[in-house]
Amino acid sequence: MITQILGGLAGIGLGAACIALLVWLRRVTPKALQPVPGRARPSFYDVPAGTRWLTCYTLTCARMTMPHVPIEDGVGWRCTNCGHTTTGAM
Template identity: 50%
Template sequence: MRFLPRFRRRPALAPITPVTAFSPTGVTAGTRWLRCDTTACAHLTFAHTPEAGGFRCTECGHLKGAEA
């Protein structure tokens, strides 16, 4: 009978390890996730770090005004 080999036992799965807590390494205080206004970032949302004139995009370096 050919259907019997299908009923073999599967190997045991690896144990699930607990997820560690999120650690925001390198995130500056005051960082905001804003929509970037440049086509280089394709108008997607990226982290913007606070700067004197507003917020600077961490991907392309574009400076967004303080009203953001």
């Protein structure tokens, strides 16, 4: 019975050593952090004045909070993702 316990502990130690070796071999290097070819980088833009983050209930936005910009007539906001308009007091 003691040999089974010691064998199990030795097996755990050997397994941990193998995992540590694999992690060390795949350590984070500048080469590993290169961008994936063909994947677009995120684009950033200036948020217009008066933009509000409102919940959009359309199927396109799926009840997510999206930026809504003010509509020209001043009675609501337009979703920047799907174009749906929300009315309300500004």
